[in-house]
Amino acid sequence: MTSVLMKRKLTMRYLLVSLLMLLTGTALAQMRIEGKVLDAEDRLPLAGASVRLMKEVEDDPDGELIAYAIADDKGYYRLSVESRPQVEGKYRLEYRCLGYVPYKSAVRWESGQSRMLRPDVLLSPSDTKLREVTVQSTPVYTRGDTIKYMAHAYSDAGTRTLADLIARIPGLEVETDGIVHYQGKPISELYIEGLSSVGDNYGLVVKNLDVQAVSGVEVLQRHQRVRALKDVEVPDAAALNILLKDKNKLRPTGQWDIGGGYESGLSYDTNLYAMLIGRRSQTLLSVMADNCGHLREEGGFILAQGAQMPEAGNLIGVTEGRYGPPLSQKYYMQGNDLSTGLMHGRRIGPYGMLRLGGGYTYQTTSQEGWMENVYMGGDGAVTISEHALSSQERHNVKAELHYQHNADSLFVENNFSFLGSHHDTRNNLFADAHSLYAVKRQFGSFDNFFHYIKKTKSGKVRRFMTNLFGRSLPTAHISVLKDEGGIAQLIDGYDFGGQVSGGYSARISKQLSVSAATGLAAVYRGYGLSDIEEAPQTMRHYSGYDLNVSLAPGFTFEEGALRIEGQLPLTYYGRGFRDKVAVDYLVNKVLPEWNLLLRYEMNGYFRFDWTLAYTDKMDVPATLITQPIITDYNQIVTHTAGAVARNRSYVSRFGLQYSDVMSGVMASATTAVVKDKGNLIRDFDVSQGQITYTTQSYRSSGLSWNSSSFLSWRIRPLKTKLDLSGRYAYSQTEAMRAGVIYPVVSHRFSLRPSLLFTPIRSLSWEASVSWGYTRLFHQYEEVSYRSQRHEMRASSRLTWQLLPQWDFFTSADYIRLELQPSGSRHIYFADAGTRYRLGRYELSATVDNLFNTKSYETGYQIGMDSFHAFYHLRPRRYLLTFRISF
Structure with a gap:
């Protein structure tokens, strides 16, 4: 009986030792390499950086790819190798990120090592100037809730500013003051290269930033700006992230407008807008002055x-x-x-x-x-x-x-x-x-x-x-x-x-x-x-x-x-x-x-x-x-x-x-x-x-x-x-x-x-119509009051690029008010102009209120109350503007 028990104990020990050896062999056969990729200037994570484990081969100078990983939002990466490389082999890690100098590092293995924690890798920005080429690429990319639109695919003759570009993207609309709506709702934030540096003044960026400086627009759907609430609260509002071209980073960009004209007296319109976009900081400067009403219509610095x-x-x-x-x-x-x-x-x-x-x-x-x-x-x-x-x-x-x-x-x-x-x-x-x-x-x-x-x-x-x-x-x-x-x-x-x-x-x-x-x-x-x-x-x-x-x-x-x-x-x-x-x-x-x-x-x-x-x-x-x-x-x-x-x-x-x-x-x-x-x-x-x-x-x-x-x-x-x-x-x-x-x-x-x-x-045509109808019925002290009001507005803008640097534009507005019992009113407004652009310089001539509409009169009744009003309007205005872009 004792011998039988001893044999059973020895059998269990052999099984346990075999199982431990099997687990140890499996662990030794797996290898993990972990670390972070950061910007050498500001130590910020480089999300999207690629990390490759390469084995050197005599006949192939590029080497043999063993494992591959992409850094996450924190710059963290982890490579998983199915079998631990041979100690005598030569291996290296290659780090790459768009706009940064690649970096290579040799890898040495320790005997029995199953996890390797690498020191932080700092990539330096690349100063290499690339030749300007035309790239025909996919106009839109999607990644989760982020939609990326390439600027070149949505630009035409009428695209001069970031506002023009955004207006051409599906689901996006821009108001006259630069406020952006996505699917009918105002956006919650506007980022420039991932930084919310302008706050509520993003309308100035939208209206003034030259589209030549923009490489793409990212729509961040259901954007949660608080990272701690990610996956906890899901907002309905979207946000925009504006991507700039490399040549427009780390140097001032903007424009300076100087305009003068005549409108029963001297008219002037001047606008200085400048931005400095860096990886760590961004600065916005705005100076606007006029007596034409443009600033009051579009909004200034807020x-x-x-x-x-x-x-x-x-x-x-x-x-x-x-x-x-x-x-x-x-x-x-x-x-x-x-x-x-x-x-x-x-x-x-x-x-x-x-x-x-x-x-x-x-x-x-x-x-x-x-x-x-x-x-x-x-x-x-x-x-x-x-x-x-x-x-x-x-x-x-x-x-x-x-x-x-x-x-x-x-x-x-x-x-x-x-x-x-x-x-x-x-x-x-x-x-x-x-x-x-x-x-x-x-x-x-x-x-x-x-x-x-x-x-x-x-x-x-x-x-x-x-x-x-x-x-x-x-x-x-x-x-x-x-x-x-x-x-x-x-x-x-x-x-x-x-x-x-x-x-x-x-x-x-x-x-x-x-x-x-x-x-x-x-x-x-x-x-x-x-x-x-x-x-x-x-x-x-x-x-x-x-x-x-x-x-x-x-x-x-x-x-x-x-x-x-x-x-x-x-x-x-x-x-x-x-x-x-x-x-x-x-x-x-x-x-x-x-x-x-x-x-x-x-x-x-x-x-x-x-x-x-x-x-x-x-x-x-x-x-x-x-x-x-x-x-x-x-x-x-x-x-x-x-x-x-x-x-x-x-x-x-x-x-x-x-x-x-x-x-x-x-x-x-x-x-x-x-x-x-x-x-x-x-x-x-x-x-x-x-x-x-x-x-x-x-x-x-x-x-x-x-x-x-x-x-x-x-x-x-x-x-x-x-x-x-x-x-x-x-x-x-x-x-x-x-x-x-x-x-x-x-x-x-x-x-x-x-x-x-x-x-x-070379030809862009924009047209919009707004029609509103209101009908009210009141009964006050056994007396019935009925009123109805029609309001229709139509506007159109045509941009025609006659020569590579010269284009003609015009816009027209028509307002029709049908007011009962007062009758109807018709009002016409039109603006026209032309501009010539040579490199960083642009000269434009415009005429506002082309029809010289002198007054506006309206009368209507809402239930028991009646209203009648008459207003004097500004006369026709001529304006010549010179712009310098930098």
Whole structure:
């Protein structure tokens, strides 16, 4: 018995030793080589660098390829060799990356070694100048959610700037101010060579960057800028990454325009735009000045626009000037414009980025118009007739400091901004030729936003955010002159506050994750308002606060192509308002909400979204004076302040999106059904004894249906791009004015097709049409009011390159307004020009308002109220511009 047991033990030992030898042999037969590839200048990872393990062969100088790997986003690579190379053999590692000098390193093996950790490899940028050649390559590449469009494949005679190039890419649209939309939605970020160095000023880059400096445009779909939230939150917005040619890096690039002309006087238009793009830093400089209205139409250098206030709204919103016609301001607004700014962004280490900037804008404007508006209310009709000669002078100083650390597990961001403004508005409102008023305002604000996100190894996410802000209005002076005397009103005020929020999310299974977020927003405000008299001195002071506290638990479920998100917000709304004499009230409400999103993607082409939501919010507008106007020649009509309204809605939204990148077809459609109800909870009039006309005192309820669509299709053989967007909205509600409830039915429809046709490279034609239709039906005190309005705009631009360096361009706009019962109006505008380009120099001549359209007149009725307006337009303008590109 003992001998049998001994034999069994020896047999088990032999089996165990054999198994260990087999495992050891397998381990020795496998070999891993690991390391990182970095930029020698800034030590940043070189994603996409290739690493090859080569064995030297006598008959082949290139050697024999043993293993191959590509570095990831962190520059990390890992080579796996099936069998460990022979010790006596000669091996080497070869490192290559486009734009860098290749590097080779010999490899020596240690006996019994199964894992080799190589030191970091630093590749130096290549200074080799390549001959300029024409390459016919694939126009579009895809990699995951990134689509790369090659610039040369989408350029033609009309492609001069980055904006022209982007407009030719399927799914992308560019507004006049440079704002880019992808599939009908604004992009979230614009990067230049992977660095977000220009912030909200990316419109300047889009409008001014010469297309000759661009090699490609990358569309980053569902872009998540926070690396710690990658695969945790999937945004809908896209981002763009602009790729530059090597010759335009590490040296200044830009343009300088000098223009002069005639328009019932001397006209000028100058623009200096420069960028310096490096691997570690980027700088943007912009100086623009003109009296042609181009800067006002396209927008200048922008930074933070002051404090990011919560939903409480503005403290004092004095209307500066009258409403203008629905035209570009360059056609009717006179004045001088100056905008200058400097912004610098710099990488700090592998994950950090610092951005700072400052800017100054100066603007003087003037316009002339005549208006007559008739408002129906509980006291009958109120008629306001004005002949307005308005002028404004504005000064704005802005500054911004932004820091960001964006790593895989940690995200820290802080943004500080400051805005100082001084506005002086003077409106000569002739009512019976003897009344006018003027407004002066000073304004200052600051805002500091801090964001912290931490992701643990287990996938749990913690976040914390704060937003501190404040602003003041030291002076707002409204004066009304009548005959030899006059009356005036003084306003001053301030408000400050902050927002604090935090959140936590964790994955409890492979498919399910849960989250919770909480937030606090508080604002304290104070302001004073004087009596209306010849020399006002005494101020009535008011103070108030807004307090919002929210808690929002949620969940996310993912299984293959299916994604479900849900959230259950609960918010406390508090508002207090009082003056120091008699009025004091308080509002407290706790309101629940919920929303649910279901998303399903099929084959990477189709995506279906279904959203169900219930919203219940307290709207607490704090506007004190919104539009001082003259009535009866001695009163100022104001809106009310201290109003509190509650608005509820049920929303069901369906969305379908189709995207075929290679064929150039992108389409989306959205339909929403909304059931809403709103009513005023509290209305406090701080302008006692004055006539008050307000839209805040209301109660409404009803059902609305909205449908919108977007289509972008590029037909490559014909080089044609078609964009089509449309929208239809129907609503049936009940509203209240002056205590009387009345039904309101409305239909709104809009359609905007645009076509870009390039039959040959030297000819480009762009055309777009915008048609809108509105029909309203009101029944007020057993009287029916019906009105309908048609508005159609058509524009066309033709660029014809007659010679290799000379082209002719023209654009035309046609506006047709069909207004019932007032009839219809027709307006024509056209611009034309020619330009000649020789190397870095360009000379252009343009004519604006070719038809010399002198006025714009419109009249329409919306329900019970009727409006009529007449505006003087600017005359024909001739402009000669000289451009130097560098």
